[in-house]
Amino acid sequence: MTYLTSTLAASALIALSTSLSAETIGPGGESATPSSSVVVSDDQVAAVQAAGYSAALLWHDQSDFVNAVTAGASDEFARLGIEVVAVTSAGFDAAKQRSDIETAMAKSPNIILSLPLDPVTSAAAFEEAKEAGVALSFLSNLPADYQHPDDYAAIVTDDLFQMGKQAADALAAAMGNEGTVGWIYHDAAYYVTNQRDKAFKTTIESDYPNISIVAEQGISDPARAEEIANAMLLKNPDLGGVYVTWAGPAEGVLAALRANGNSSTKIVTLDLSEPIALDMVRGGNVAAIVADEAYELGRAMAASAVLDLLGEDVPPFIVAPALAVTADTVVEGWKKSLNIDAPASLSSN
Amino acid sequence: MEQALTKLRNMDLQRSVIYFGFLAIFLFFAFTLHDDGFLTSRNLTNIVLQTAPATIMAIGLVFALSAGEIDLSFGSIVAVSALSAAVAMQSGPMILGVAAGLGAGILIGAFNGLLVAYLRLPSFLVTLATMGLFAGIARSMTDLRSIPVINETFTGIFGSGRLFGVPSLVIWTIVAVIVGHIIYRNTRFGAHVLAVGDSARAAQVSGIKVPRVRLMVLTLCGATAGLAGLLYAGRIQAAKYTMGESDLMTVIAAVIVGGTALNGGKGSIIGALLGSLMMGMLNNGLILMGLQVSDQMIVRGLIILLAVAISLREIRR
Numbered sequence: 228m229t230y231l232t233s234t235l236a237a238s239a240l241i242a243l244s245t246s247l248s249a250e251t252i253g254p255g256g257e258s259a260t261p262s263s264s265v266v267v268s269d270d271q272v273a274a275v276q277a278a279g280y281s282a283a284l285l286w287h288d289q290s291d292f293v294n295a296v297t298a299g300a301s302d303e304f305a306r307l308g309i310e311v312v313a314v315t316s317a318g319f320d321a322a323k324q325r326s327d328i329e330t331a332m333a334k335s336p337n338i339i340l341s342l343p344l345d346p347v348t349s350a351a352a353f354e355e356a357k358e359a360g361v362a363l364s365f366l367s368n369l370p371a372d373y374q375h376p377d378d379y380a381a382i383v384t385d386d387l388f389q390m391g392k393q394a395a396d397a398l399a400a401a402m403g404n405e406g407t408v409g410w411i412y413h414d415a416a417y418y419v420t421n422q423r424d425k426a427f428k429t430t431i432e433s434d435y436p437n438i439s440i441v442a443e444q445g446i447s448d449p450a451r452a453e454e455i456a457n458a459m460l461l462k463n464p465d466l467g468g469v470y471v472t473w474a475g476p477a478e479g480v481l482a483a484l485r486a487n488g489n490s491s492t493k494i495v496t497l498d499l500s501e502p503i504a505l506d507m508v509r510g511g512n513v514a515a516i517v518a519d520e521a522y523e524l525g526r527a528m529a530a531s532a533v534l535d536l537l538g539e540d541v542p543p544f545i546v547a548p549a550l551a552v553t554a555d556t557v558v559e560g561w562k563k564s565l566n567i568d569a570p571a572s573l574s575s576n
Numbered sequence: 577m578e579q580a581l582t583k584l585r586n587m588d589l590q591r592s593v594i595y596f597g598f599l600a601i602f603l604f605f606a607f608t609l610h611d612d613g614f615l616t617s618r619n620l621t622n623i624v625l626q627t628a629p630a631t632i633m634a635i636g637l638v639f640a641l642s643a644g645e646i647d648l649s650f651g652s653i654v655a656v657s658a659l660s661a662a663v664a665m666q667s668g669p670m671i672l673g674v675a676a677g678l679g680a681g682i683l684i685g686a687f688n689g690l691l692v693a694y695l696r697l698p699s700f701l702v703t704l705a706t707m708g709l710f711a712g713i714a715r716s717m718t719d720l721r722s723i724p725v726i727n728e729t730f731t732g733i734f735g736s737g738r739l740f741g742v743p744s745l746v747i748w749t750i751v752a753v754i755v756g757h758i759i760y761r762n763t764r765f766g767a768h769v770l771a772v773g774d775s776a777r778a779a780q781v782s783g784i785k786v787p788r789v790r791l792m793v794l795t796l797c798g799a800t801a802g803l804a805g806l807l808y809a810g811r812i813q814a815a816k817y818t819m820g821e822s823d824l825m826t827v828i829a830a831v832i833v834g835g836t837a838l839n840g841g842k843g844s845i846i847g848a849l850l851g852s853l854m855m856g857m858l859n860n861g862l863i864l865m866g867l868q869v870s871d872q873m874i875v876r877g878l879i880i881l882l883a884v885a886i887s888l889r890e891i892r893r
Contacts, residue, residue, distance in 0.1 A: 289869055316869040320822045321722075321812050326626040330863045333613035333622070347722035351736075351813040371724070415720075 251388045251422065253544030260542035262383065262520075262527035267307060267534060275533055276308035282338035282532070283313040283331040287324065291499075292521050295565040296366065299525025300340055307533060312336055321348035328352055332359065338532040340525075342366040364532040366524065367419065375543040380535035382544050383528045385519040387419060389549040390497055391426025394517045395434070397551050398468045398495040401514035405437035406467025409459045411452070411480065413472040414445025420472050423497055427470050438467075446472065452479025453486075460487055468493040474500030474516065484512050499552070499561060501570050508554045508573055516552045522566040523547040593886050594834050598850045598857075601879070605861035612864045619860065621743060625811070627856035628745040629654070629804035629820075633827045634834070634848040635756040636800030639793040641831060642760075644773040644840030645692060645699040647794060649684070650801035650827070652710035654820025657681045657805030659714055661730075662723035662815035670730045677809070678802045684710060685798015689791035699794065707824075714817040722816040725809050734810025745807060749849070752803070757845040769793060773840025830855050833883045854883070 313331040317324035343349030349370040363379040413420035471477035477496035493514040507513035552560030561569035661677030834847030862872040
């Protein structure tokens with residue numbers, strides 16, 4: 228649950244709007260701009276290189292996901308001749324994040340890329356950087372009362388609606404567009420998971436008339452996934468598929484299916500996980516995994532901050548595409564999502 | 577010359593380790609990072625500000641360890657205290673917030689102390705259990721929500737304010753260290769703490785009320801954690817259940833490196849201050865060096881390991 232752990236910390240995330248529309252929307256209801264359209268052109272590179280900018284990457288935690296975002300940002304900064312002067316991890320600690328910002332400010336960076344841990348606690352933490360005119364590009368979360376474009380360059384996040392929709396499409400395809408589904412959603416007020424979960428449900432209900440969601444169960448503790456799945460299967464032994472909110476609890480659901488000798492119920496989940504992907508490539512229960520393009524998130528964050536420094540109009544809310552990974556595309560998908568090679572166990576199967 | 581050498585040999589090496597270690601690390605960063613802002617007054621002030629809550633928690637822990645006890649729950653106390661203060665100030669005045677925050681810390685500390693002193697339960701196990709207990713309570717207090725602190729008087733006194741140009745967190749640190757040092761070195765209570773830590777039986781025989789001392793040191797631990805919670809709430813201008821969670825190892829390391837014995841009878845408030853500043857300096861310097869996060873963790877871990885090993889070796893002598 229690489230991305231989830233990172234974004235779960237962001238309790239009330241960006242879009243303080245909780246209603247679900249058919250697309251991912253920003254904090255003030257801004258429509259999403261695809262990350263592919265946020266580019267520092269070749270004509271602008273010379274000006275950026277001449278300016279001698281520097282950047283600090285002040286993350287909330289460490290994970291494959293953060294490494295991939297860092298790699299995307301660092302490669303873009305390298306292309307533009309921007310020095311990365313500090314990289315930190317707050318370990319989900321709001322006080323440490325504030326300390327990291329203060330420490331990095333000693334090197335006077337022109338750009339800060341960060342995932343604010345929490346809208347409330349981060350508001351004061353980024354104040355000094357904001358006042359100093361640093362170009363702030365935020366990942367998935369926004370400090371309370373920060374206004375675009377005066378206070379920050381952009382928020383960059385996943386296309387959350389597309390992640391849920393692609394999960395629905397993949398599960399429907401694996402079930403032959405008919406049957407019954409169990410929906411295991413994240414039972415907590417977290418924007419990222421809530422948006423993805425609802426997008427899955429909305430898509431199944433609106434686009435697949437021959438598929439019905441017959442069981443719904445919230446989960447807040449991934450360790451309870453196996454018992455939740457067992458109860459769901461007991462009541463609905465003919466489930467054609469199960470949607471699981473992220474890969475961590477999906478491992479518990481998979482264990483329950485295996486323990487029941489069930490090889491027919493399909494699983495679809497979100498965020499890359501080696502055990503889940505291994506089951507998929509071995510032709511097990513897992514039909515597909517939907518991931519984000521973390522490397523692209525990092526590139527877009529870097530580009531948005533640089534464009535802001537150049538005085539360009541930067542869209543306030545930028546989304547990177549979702550990526551459905553199947554057994555046939557797992558090696559390419561892993562590389563595209565996390566910018567690292569797929570684990571040997573997956574590429575050798 | 578001979579006399580000087582003898583004097584040097586007779587120095588309390590245990591207490592000297594932290595001074596030499598602190599100086600060595602400071603000089604290393606001063607030379608290697610002099611172009612990277614390490615020596616700027618703003619950066620050096622930042623180190624003190626960032627370590628203020630840990631320093632204050634370390635003072636409480638010096639008393640507990642010196643009495644042969646330990647408190648593992650102070651991280652959870654920080655969160656409960658900060659949240660109590662923030663919630664109280666949502667509808668009440670600052671004084672209510674301060675009372676709620678400090679009161680929560682003192683009450684939890686006293687709860688730990690009563691279990692240890694009068695039920696004779698080991699403090700390690702009691703505070704291990706209450707660490708989980710109060711971490712859960714902190715989570716449930718506000719359903720995981722962060723609570724903003726908008727009382728400007730509070731955030732000024734406990735966070736971002738200044739008095740005669742001196743940041744309030746620096747003042748809190750100085751006052752806490754001076755008061756802690758005086759109580760530890762110059763009062764009967766301080767002497768009793770050390771006597772109990774050295775030998776509880778001997779202390780009992782000599783008329784010291786050992787359970788009362790144990791109750792007091794753990795209550796003091798709770799009080800300092802409560803104050804640290806207020807400082808976090810003032811500095812971040814918000815309270816959250818995760819506050820203090822990551823401080824446990826940092827504070828224990830700071831206290832041990834500062835020359836306090838794990839098994840009681842020996843300690844130093846000034847050493848704990850330097851230990852805490854050393855931890856902050858390491859965090860700060862390794863970031864300014866531009867190391868990757870994993871490398872920062874490895875180097876920090878190795879340096880702390882070395883410092884703790886040297887300190888403990890001297891304590892055993």
